[in-house]
Amino acid sequence: MKYTKFNFMMSVLxxxxxxxxxxxxxxxxxxxFHERQYVFGVLTVSFMxxxxxxxxxxxxxWFKADLKEAGQESHHCFLLLHCLQGGVFTRYWFALKxxxxxxxxxxxxxxxxxxxxxxxxxxxxxxxxLFETYLEGxxxxxxxxxxxxxxxxxxxxxxxxxxxxxCAVSWSTVDYQIALRKSLPDKNLLNGPCPKLVYLFYKLFxxxxxxxxxxxxxxxxxxxxxxxxxxxxILGIYWAFKKQTDFCVSxxxxxLYRIVVGFILIFTFFNIKGQNAKCPMSCYYxxxxxxxxxxxxxxxxxxxxxxxxxxxIPVSITIVLSLLLGIIFLLVYYGTLxxxxxxxxxxxxxxxxxxxxxxxxxxxxxx
Numbered sequence: 001m002k003y004t005k006f007n008f009m010m011s012v013l014x015x016x017x018x019x020x021x022x023x024x025x026x027x028x029x030x031x032x033f034h035e036r037q038y039v040f041g042v043l044t045v046s047f048m049x050x051x052x053x054x055x056x057x058x059x060x061x062w063f064k065a066d067l068k069e070a071g072q073e074s075h076h077c078f079l080l081l082h083c084l085q086g087g088v089f090t091r092y093w094f095a096l097k098x099x100x101x102x103x104x105x106x107x108x109x110x111x112x113x114x115x116x117x118x119x120x121x122x123x124x125x126x127x128x129x130l131f132e133t134y135l136e137g138x139x140x141x142x143x144x145x146x147x148x149x150x151x152x153x154x155x156x157x158x159x160x161x162x163x164x165x166x167c168a169v170s171w172s173t174v175d176y177q178i179a180l181r182k183s184l185p186d187k188n189l190l191n192g193p194c195p196k197l198v199y200l201f202y203k204l205f206x207x208x209x210x211x212x213x214x215x216x217x218x219x220x221x222x223x224x225x226x227x228x229x230x231x232x233x234i235l236g237i238y239w240a241f242k243k244q245t246d247f248c249v250s251x252x253x254x255x256l257y258r259i260v261v262g263f264i265l266i267f268t269f270f271n272i273k274g275q276n277a278k279c280p281m282s283c284y285y286x287x288x289x290x291x292x293x294x295x296x297x298x299x300x301x302x303x304x305x306x307x308x309x310x311x312x313i314p315v316s317i318t319i320v321l322s323l324l325l326g327i328i329f330l331l332v333y334y335g336t337l338x339x340x341x342x343x344x345x346x347x348x349x350x351x352x353x354x355x356x357x358x359x360x361x362x363x364x365x366x367x
Contacts, residue, residue: 002115003099003102003103003115003118003119003122004103005103005104007099007103007122008096008099008100008102008103008104010175011092011095011096011099011122011125012096013171014092014125014129014171014175015092015096017164017167017168017171018088018092018129018168020164021137021164021165021167021168024157024160024161024164025044025047025048025136025140025161026048027157027160028044028144028157028158028160028161029041029044029045029048031157032044040143040147043143044140044143047135047136047139047140047143048136048140050135050136051131051132051135051136051137052085052132052136054131054132054135054256054260055087055088055128055131055132055135056082056083056085056087056088057082057253057256058127058128058131058253058256058257059082059087059088059091059124059128060078060079060082060087061248061249061250061253062124063078063082063087064078065249078090088125088128091121091124091125091128092125094121095118095121095122095125098114098117098118098121099118099121099122101114102114102115102118119182122179123179123182126172126175126176126178126179126180127176127179129168129171129172129175129176130172130173130176131260131264132172133168133169133172133173134263134264134267134268135260135263135264137165137168137169137172138165138169138207138211138267140161140165141162141165141166141169141211142211142214142215144158144161144162144165145162145211145212145215146215146218146219148162149215149219149311149315150219166204169203169204169207170200170204173199173200173203173204174196174199174200177196177199178196181339194337195333195337195338195339198329198332198333198337199329199333199337201325201326201329202326202329202330202332202333203268203326204326205322205323205325205326205329206268206285206288206322206323206326206327206330207267207268207326208318208322208326209292209318209319209320209322209323209326210267210268210288210292210323211267212315212318212319212322213291213292213295213296213319214229216295216296216299216315216319217295219299220295220298220299220302228291229266232265232266233262233263233265233266234262235262235265236261236262236263236264236265236266237258237259237261237262238262239262239265239272239280240257240258240259240261240262240272241258243272245257245258245261245272265284269281269284269285285327285330288323289323289327292319292323296316296319296320299312299316
């Protein structure tokens, strides 16, 4: 797949969003500690550390695997960079440096090798961003929404955190979708903006509805909310083990991958094995609808003294409409706009054809 100037600009935009998200998270955590809101400050820092540590672990393991495949020894400088949380920036440096050469100083003699290499680098970054989005961005978004609804107002920092988290989720979702289809030869490309937008709205609306539902449950009972989320996490981990994912080379990293997949499945559905997922996806969103409606029904009969009553009706309407719109966009995307729709009617990606090209993403989360 040809790497163009547009692809290079998208990579530049990606690192800008990544840096902005990092700066806003640090800014929010510092403000919490300055205002003596230590619980919120610790939670913000914990979400950041959890996401970045997992991302650095996978990034370094991929560096080692790539060097080993190339017959080179692993450099200690890469380990040091990842320990200093610089793994993603290192990958961006290599991707942008090589991407600039391919996009602006192209040499036809190196067409196949160089373009494959740069596409693989960009794909790795897309997978890492997806990890960080759901490990750090989604919990961060839920926390900011909780604070906003608890106090009935938000300062500029909290608005910025909510907006940047939404942008990060949007960008990583669409970027990963594009990278997935560019990297695998048996996947048709998304042609035009319409399929990309519909897929984005499906993910965003279902995620927003679930985030607000979780926030309402936190107002009802924090212990019950965390028990529900923990149960869903365990269920996701069990599903990953049951499907016997084979994304990582080492057993320890594969276990970590399955734990992370379980966490991601708390927030949204992904096809974790690349097989026909019509039934699992249907069950997933049926359970999502039932749990969401259950939370709203319980909240209607619970004393509203724990919550600003002025916000309850708008939030409830937002939850229902977001979930409804998300399901509609899901049906529209997989029913009419899916790139593989012309080949076979399916509700999710089917990875039944043999993959000719050796690519890390072929064992990763499908859409």
